[in-house]
Amino acid sequence: MKQLDYFFSPKSVAVIGASRDPQKIGHVVFRNFIEGKFKGRLYPVNPNAAELFGHRCYPGIMQIRDRIDLAIITIPALLVPEALEQCGRKSIPAVIIISAGFKEIGDMELEDKIKKIIKKYHMRAMGPNCLGVLDPYSEVDTFFLPRYKLERPGPGNIAFISQSGALGSVTLDWMAMKNYRISKFISYGNAADIDEADLIEYLAEDDKTRVICCYFEGIARGRRFFEIAKKISKRKPVIVLKGGVTEAGTKAVSSHTGSLAGEAAVYASMFRQAGMLQAYDIEQIFDFARVLSTQPIPKGDRTQIITNGGGFGVLTTDWMVKNGLPLAKMGAKYLDKIKKVSPPYVALKNPIDLTGDADEERYRVALQAAMEDPAVDIITLIVLLQIPTLTADIVDTIAEFSNRREKPLIVISAGGRYTEVLKKSLEDFGIPTFSYPERAAEAIKALCIYAKTRGR
């Protein structure tokens, strides 16, 4: 068992500062473990209470007889060093320091003090000034935000690590609403001990994680991070959003997490050389992650667009070209198959415009032809579901072709509630769906870049 495993699969957890007051962080953290149906043993530490949610309270960590795998510290900053000392003496392997009031408010001395204690006892620590860990498989949940305000995503294969707690929690909440699933979610704060490099190295070995997503403002030990990221990128996609890419943004960073944001171009070049994929906004992280976690690696980057709406075909073509993605040129032999089942006004070019009266059968034949034609590497399917001739069966047809996992298949479909329901079904089948052509094109571009990184 690796030492970092104790953060994600502890058998026993102590919450130092577990409180009866619902306004206190220690209360919310402890309650989340109970509500989340955590299977391990729970120990609230609070000298002023006898019991909490039916669990006996301990005055200090030393009074617990059992071995503790993970301690979560939620008490005021000035009391943290003493609590850490006790964790060390009890040989606790993993500690999450949620408490704020260290480097980020300029108190380097206090930060150094806890660093020394962590080192002395060979503990591994996350934080301070962080939200910690959310693991939907083990139900470890140290996020001190109540579940009615911040929903938790279900178990999946996308890992997310965030330097910023607030940005991380907002992202988490949004993912839950979108039904995007996670393997692990980590807010690591000031990184007094465990930093971004440690985390991606750990996640690279994690069987449940297929794609690693990151939000950074600055990176402490750049060289080390670069070497690790470069090694990992060949095995798993690493997607990164960097905050503080302008001069003013950099200044805002320094009063936020206290790290040095550095120059945007330097970071961009470093990410590229390390084979990481840089996203330009939060939504795009998951545009990339959804495609990379579900689709096969394409043999090339020639894309065939199939549509039932001319305007959407035009916009999609524009964005493919803007992203440097060549349009596939399908062979006459394959186009003829579509011709046979289509009215004369169907446009058999790229895009293939099946037009506004296309039904599920016309889509099936076009999909089959594009799947067979070796001149096509990637299929972008535009499906406007408002059209009367198209029934909900189209979902099964698309899933059938996607399940073959022969070529990446990406769906663009936009509309209202009816469309969103069907898109959710497609996502459940592991088919990435997009409302807007440019987001789809940029995600396909990321997939093609990653295909090259893997091939190196």
Place this chain on the structure above:
Amino acid sequence: MKQLDYFFSPKSVAVIGASRDPQKIGHVVFRNFIEGKFKGRLYPVNPNAAELFGHRCYPGIMQIRDRIDLAIITIPALLVPEALEQCGRKSIPAVIIISAGFKEIGDMELEDKIKKIIKKYHMRAMGPNCLGVLDPYSEVDTFFLPRYKLERPGPGNIAFISQSGALGSVTLDWMAMKNYRISKFISYGNAADIDEADLIEYLAEDDKTRVICCYFEGIARGRRFFEIAKKISKRKPVIVLKGGVTEAGTKAVSSHTGSLAGEAAVYASMFRQAGMLQAYDIEQIFDFARVLSTQPIPKGDRTQIITNGGGFGVLTTDWMVKNGLPLAKMGAKYLDKIKKVSPPYVALKNPIDLTGDADEERYRVALQAAMEDPAVDIITLIVLLQIPTLTADIVDTIAEFSNRREKPLIVISAGGRYTEVLKKSLEDFGIPTFSYPERAAEAIKALCIYAKTRGR
């Protein structure tokens, strides 16, 4: 009464091709008028039926005794000329030709034939190959897509015109889901008679329309359009999304609406010179429209960011700078007011980071200071609602400041269902909300550009 008024406020409507068969366009169009509670008189024209939804059917338009304000033609293309002739002889002022099978499939002859008939009788016609008109005030609804598949937005002050029917209908459906409201929605197809210039000229005079949004693939009479758009832009914002901006996209256009897409740069320059705002995707059209239809014109472009999440403050700063928007420098006098009610770790710069324990009162004082300070032109408020110290009352506080209409106030807030509910409340108060900093920054940029166009 202008002749185009008959499209939007007809007292009597005839549907030529109204059918009993639910699969037929004429059936859906007629039924939508009934379901939409249209107040005028309705006349189904169908020689093979006696009645439809309790309305007596007429074998031809000439058999109707009443005066007809608007005729909607849904019969096959080859029968359209004869139906148009009859509309002309009956002196119908407005005709919507939904039927397809003209210029867009290469039949220029048939298109020319109907053009001549329209001209001969001094009718005004929309289409062919279009969805026509949706007006939530008068309940004119010629969109032949069933309401369960395509929802209709409620009455508002944003007008949308689309050359592409499918793109238009998808946009409409999406708007309904987002609760964005419209004044008029027009899909004008091949523009055999009424074109984009006619429509924006008409909408400029329309009291219910505050912002005009357009999707074009090509513009037929460029010079005329430019002159009209330039005149109108000084009175109302005109937002445009142009399809077919790359060479391949242009080729896709030619097989779609049959118009010439022309070069992207030429169009971009024309839009800019005409004072129009070019959006780069469908969502951005409404990012711009929501800000421009609700916010006062700013005196300058200096923006103050107020946040309770550091990471979001950093990302927002980045995007302001990328969009060339200067950060406001608030005076010490105003910052001191915030200092008085805040803990020492609150960062009083730009962004003002009220930090993760900010409550409604801290926001109130910061908003008041930014509203008062003459060094601030625009306020960007980041509100992360997951934070335990922030109650739903923040919605009322923000609305109170926004209602003063002194300075543009834009909100950035991201999360899941809880956040979305509160954001909907803010939108109902006329406060534009954004999930992502870059979308907010780009919309603020559009507002600042428009402020200059108005000032010219």
